[in-house]
Amino acid sequence: MTIEINGTPHDRTPLPGQCLRTYLREEGCFGVKKGCDAGDCGACTVHVDGTPVHSCVYPAFRAQGRSVTTIEGLAGPSGLHPVQQSFLDAQGFQCGFCTAGMIMTTAALTDDQRADLPRSLKGNLCRCTGYRAITDAVNGGSPAVCPAEGAAVGSSLGAPAGPQVVTGTARYTFDLDVPGLLHLKVLRSPHAHARILSVDTSAALAVPGVEAVLTHKDAPDRLFSTAQHENEAEDPYDTRVLDEVVRFIGQRVAAVVATSEAAAEEGVRRLRVEYEVLPAVIDPALAMLPGAPLVHGDKGIAEGIVRANANVVGELHAGIGDVEAGFAAADAVYEATFRTPRVQHAALETHGAVGWLDDDDRLVIRSSTQTPFLTRRAVSRLFGLSRDRVRVVAGRVGGGFGGKQEMLVEDLVAMAVLRTGRPVKWEYTRSEQFTAATTRHPFVITVKAGARVDGLITALQLTVLVNTGAYGNHGASVMHHGCHETVAVYRCANIRTDAHTVYTNTVPAGAFRGYGLGQVTFAVEQVLDELARMIGMDPVTFREINVVRPGDDLTAPGAHVPDLGIASYGLDQCLDRIRAASSTTDTAPDGWLVGEGMAIAMIAAGPPGGHFADATVTLLPDGRYELAVGTAEFGNGSTTVHVQIVADELRTTPDRVLVRQSDTDVVGHDTGAFASTGVVVAGEAVLRACRALRARILAAAERGPSEIRCLTADSVAGISLATIAPLSGSGHFDGTPRSVAFNAQWFRVAVDPDTGELRILRSVHSADAGTVMNPLQLRGQIEGGVAQAIGATLAEHVDVDEAGQVTTTTFRQYHLPTVADVPETEVHFARTTDAIGPLGAKSMSESPYNPVSPALGNALRDALGFRLTDLPYTADRIWQAIQDHRP
């Protein structure tokens, strides 16, 4: 019996236990996405005989004799389906990994269902947008913008990949057919800390289809960090591809490579491993105590670990002024301790890579990564290959959020390719994302602060404990960053910081949107809120008295790269918006407690110590321009802005700009799409490349570089561009100096004291991003950041039990925000122009996240009359706290 797919019969019989999603992808329908693989996220939605289903939990054999429609078959002969068109018009996507499922679901909604999207779309998860753009799309978006020549910057141009995203033809990491592909699966440690005494591979190798088993004996005897930074010394070298010692439950023990996933899984089940179980430390508070089990006791300073004999990866003990004197001068002093949990990035595309040897025997790795160039460097070094023997490429990446600033799969894929000589694929399962990727760093932060009755902050003292888990990737840097802008935004003469990042035998933490700022801001902004209450001052005025102003130095305890300054200032405008928000009114149900709260955040536009980008722009013979740039696109929208810059600088229209990106072959170097650098670093390189090319074009017409008006989309000084093509211009930016961006968030909430339920009545966000390059996209970035932070504040927590086992391993156990959970946020932009950023723009991708948790904490404090210090604020915890505070 055949299965009809998009009108064409397919004769191949599905495997007995196969789900429809896999069958459809094997038949070439790559638009059908694997997000959760468990029926929760809806990215795999297709129609079977016209009925929408989640194809990942639909038995494939049952589709025999039926007709299946996928995203590829939705458009009619006359063009896009109306739902595809409205998602394109409203730009109802960012990374786009959920989009096919959103569109297929929306296309099947009845009018009644459209009237209740929180319910109708509860089976469709989006991690990027915060849903406003999606609900706009469902309700019919306004037509897309087509800016004229030279008018792209500042317009709401749609993402260049939009047409591919809405038709399911955008190619993500695994959306390609590789003949002869082998599949890799790993055995993971059941112990939090153990030495591998032996691995018996014989039974695994006997499984038909198993081609190789890799253990620590096959791995290079080299240490590295999974974290990727331009400056490699930022992260301790504490990791091996496969190690003889395993340090957390879920760590790789051995890999099986086979002709099918089934054979690889069976091979894994047949591995026999003998372990010597070692003492483990799970609680970070115990990790530094004398006698605690040492996670990396065999390493030390040489590997970049500050005090391996006390499990300390990094520490900061520094001060400005005299905090004791500051507290003595204060009229009010407040101190509290705050805790933030592990959070999963939950990008809908899991980690994974496909590797192969090309015709020149060069190692090629196609990966879901934010850092192709740094990953190439790391793979080259690990396997002793020169950089020109390794190529790393990223397709469209299905969400990152920092989680893919990490080499979690490419090393092992490379090893398997080099061993077998054949193409190898390794795709994390959703559960592996929880147990064996990285998380947001859990923090314990004590803040003590003092203020005078006139509002001046006299002293700030931070004591910070960061749990990096079993490996130190990003651990020290996240701590340093977290302790910087959070206090540097205040003019305070006396600041003291004591911070530690410690190892424990738990799943490693890693880079995550905000990079430590969110956690420390959560504490600092709540303590300041309480201080303002104590001195009887409103929180906005209190901020206005104390925040940095133009011309101020940005200082914080510790040594800092001195290239950071205020090159534009819109925090005052942000605070004005927050004050205005407070004058609104909302109604809450009878008996509910209502409260308001606000918080601010500052972020450096780019990381300290170097972030590099190269770009090349080439005039093509047909008059179009090709931009080559290194950064990956995962919904951050950098590519859109890059196209806008090219279009305006070269006086053309965006549709005449082609982009080649995220491929180590296209430019010399790019540090990567992280640290909010897509616009301010890569964009600056693009701008410089454009200007270099423009000068060459003008020179070719014997015009000076300032005679820009001679250039049109077709000609220069009357000479057809085709006659002078090809011409190229290159640009480079080293990421310094750096400016700062500002955000402020305000909430009004209501709490039901009978149940603990919290409802957000109003959400207002104001942002200073400098020149707004693309208002629609910037709004989307902010809404997405706010939504992700609302999830982390009100719902999300990766739990680790006493043995060190992650116990939240699916989206049913780990609640991501759905349409129903995210309020609409009013977004306001400050009017500023930055003196450093390209065309006056600043970063705005991580930072909207950072003020959200403390603003909610402050609103909750206002409603309840007491403060909750530990995240997340779920209804059961809020209710319990109310009980605990009853007299």
Next chain:
Amino acid sequence: MDLHTVTEVISPARPGQWRPGDAWLGGGTALLGEPRPHVTRLLDLAAAGWPPITVRDDGVEIAATCTIAELADRLGRHPIVLQCCHAFLASFKIWNVATVGGNLCAALPAGPMISLSAALDGTCVLVGPDGGERRVPAAGFVTGEGTTVLRDGEFLRAIHLPSGPLGARTAYRRGSLHRHGRSAVLLIGRADPDGGMSLTVTAATRRPHVFRFLSPPSAAEVEAALETIPISGYVDDVHGRPVWRQHLTRHHARRIRAELAV
């Protein structure tokens, strides 16, 4: 997800075919939703062609393979049926495939078809390997988190809902950590024409608890009934702390009593 260890599908499956390593397959949404490395064959019940809803003089028989969408479509005129369908964490797309029987057999505390069947005095019809039937009250079908009275080789054939309770007035309350999240508490009150009332507690507890009152109970009587559930009987997982679930159970029970007393 792909169940790579499965080597055969028996479709349609019949009584007596079960052997160790087999899994009865309803819609598949639960079975394919988690790794099942011990399953080697799927015994497909959905292909048996059982009529999803059969109306009889004494009530309705819902085939175990009736999908949630079919149930909502055919019996959604009863408010409690639709409320229980909407209590699914899963979306309407899952309703198109997931079955009433599958939800009962998964035996999760939050399974809303368990709530519905127990609250309406349903009876589960089970078929053994020899083809013989036995009947158990739906309220006793689920014995704990993920466990049922089903024996090896036995499958759930149907749920019979008697007409009286199905037509009775009901009151429904649900609590969750999130607006459309997984149920942490699901209570159903039922006022019968003879003056009796029942209160069914699910989701909050490891198994359903049904309390029957011959006449409308006082607040104290409801409190006393709920007191018989020990705190250890409340579910302790990420969907809500036991003490909160216990509190919400009492809170919603009070409101249900008040609603049905009017």
